[in-house]
Amino acid sequence: MSGRTVAFLIFFIALSTLVILAGGSYMPSRKNMPVVTGPVTVFEGHENKTNLRSYFDEREAYETAFSSVANDGTTEVVAGIVPHHFLAKDLIARFYAGIADDSVERVIVIGPDHFNRLRNPRRDAVTTGRSWDTSFGTVHAELETVAVLGDTYGIPEDDDVFMNEHSVYTEVPFIRKVFPNAKIVPIVVNDIYEYDAFIGIGKTLRDISPGKTVLIVSSDFSHEATVEEAKKSDEASISILSDLRKEELNGIRCDCRSCMAVMLGFLGDDARYPFRFFENMNSADFGGTGKTVTSYVGAYFLAR
Numbered sequence: 001m002s003g004r005t006v007a008f009l010i011f012f013i014a015l016s017t018l019v020i021l022a023g024g025s026y027m028p029s030r031k032n033m034p035v036v037t038g039p040v041t042v043f044e045g046h047e048n049k050t051n052l053r054s055y056f057d058e059r060e061a062y063e064t065a066f067s068s069v070a071n072d073g074t075t076e077v078v079a080g081i082v083p084h085h086f087l088a089k090d091l092i093a094r095f096y097a098g099i100a101d102d103s104v105e106r107v108i109v110i111g112p113d114h115f116n117r118l119r120n121p122r123r124d125a126v127t128t129g130r131s132w133d134t135s136f137g138t139v140h141a142e143l144e145t146v147a148v149l150g151d152t153y154g155i156p157e158d159d160d161v162f163m164n165e166h167s168v169y170t171e172v173p174f175i176r177k178v179f180p181n182a183k184i185v186p187i188v189v190n191d192i193y194e195y196d197a198f199i200g201i202g203k204t205l206r207d208i209s210p211g212k213t214v215l216i217v218s219s220d221f222s223h224e225a226t227v228e229e230a231k232k233s234d235e236a237s238i239s240i241l242s243d244l245r246k247e248e249l250n251g252i253r254c255d256c257r258s259c260m261a262v263m264l265g266f267l268g269d270d271a272r273y274p275f276r277f278f279e280n281m282n283s284a285d286f287g288g289t290g291k292t293v294t295s296y297v298g299a300y301f302l303a304r
Helices: 003-023 059-067 086-097 143-151 159-163 172-178 195-207 227-241 246-251 257-267
Strands: 036-041 049-053 077-082 106-112 125-127 132-134 137-139 183-189 213-218 275-282 295-302
Touching: 049 159, 059 086, 059 172, 077 086, 077 257, 086 172, 086 275, 086 295, 106 172, 106 257, 125 143, 132 172, 137 172, 143 183, 159 183, 172 183, 183 195, 183 257, 195 246, 195 257, 213 257, 227 246, 227 275, 227 295, 246 257
Parallel strands: 049 132, 077 213, 106 183, 106 213
Antiparallel strands: 036 049, 077 295, 125 183, 132 137, 275 295
């Protein structure tokens, strides 16, 4: 063995040792890997961008969830509220099965910033122009809307926020299954209580979304509550949602009141859409064993 080979082996062993000491195993675990995938997909203005992907993307899990849904027909909706805890996937499947529609062109998903990525520096909202790979196929971003949000209304793209934000990535495979022809406009919002800005975002989305568009608020409701506390709180929140108004937003107990403000702006202050509540459950209903629960609400605002 030559001296050069020996030196290379010593260097390789030393480098491997440093990698292990610094970050564990040489290959990252699924838990720590970025949620990006595939070959590079090229779109005009978004060159060299890899697609995003949900952590929850086993097709069988989704198919099983949908198989438990009764075929009660579908409803034409303008907006809806759905959980983002994958534990509640059967409820999520029921929500989407109730509004499945091949003619929907655009789905706007509004979710909270769970990891405070929009706090410093402060941003009210961010979006992304990346597409999403799912086990049901690719969901393309609606790039025209994304560009208008950035260029005209100051809502920037920040792909990194979406790599780990389950309020959005949980929903995407469901969206691809029930809206196979739709493009997506994902938006993560800062959950602060200055509602005028978020109502304004909603109005903007309404004005720049021609064609058949559905807005979905991805939000869980009561957190760290007993079953009894969650039930009482959710009843109050559902009552407010049934006649949604700006002055009542603070009374909604959920993880994204600002999402509700966006939806209010999208629906319009002077346009009352029929509200249809269909389910209120909590994590204990899906096998959760903690002393407290997270609760979930499924509801629609119907097209008139």
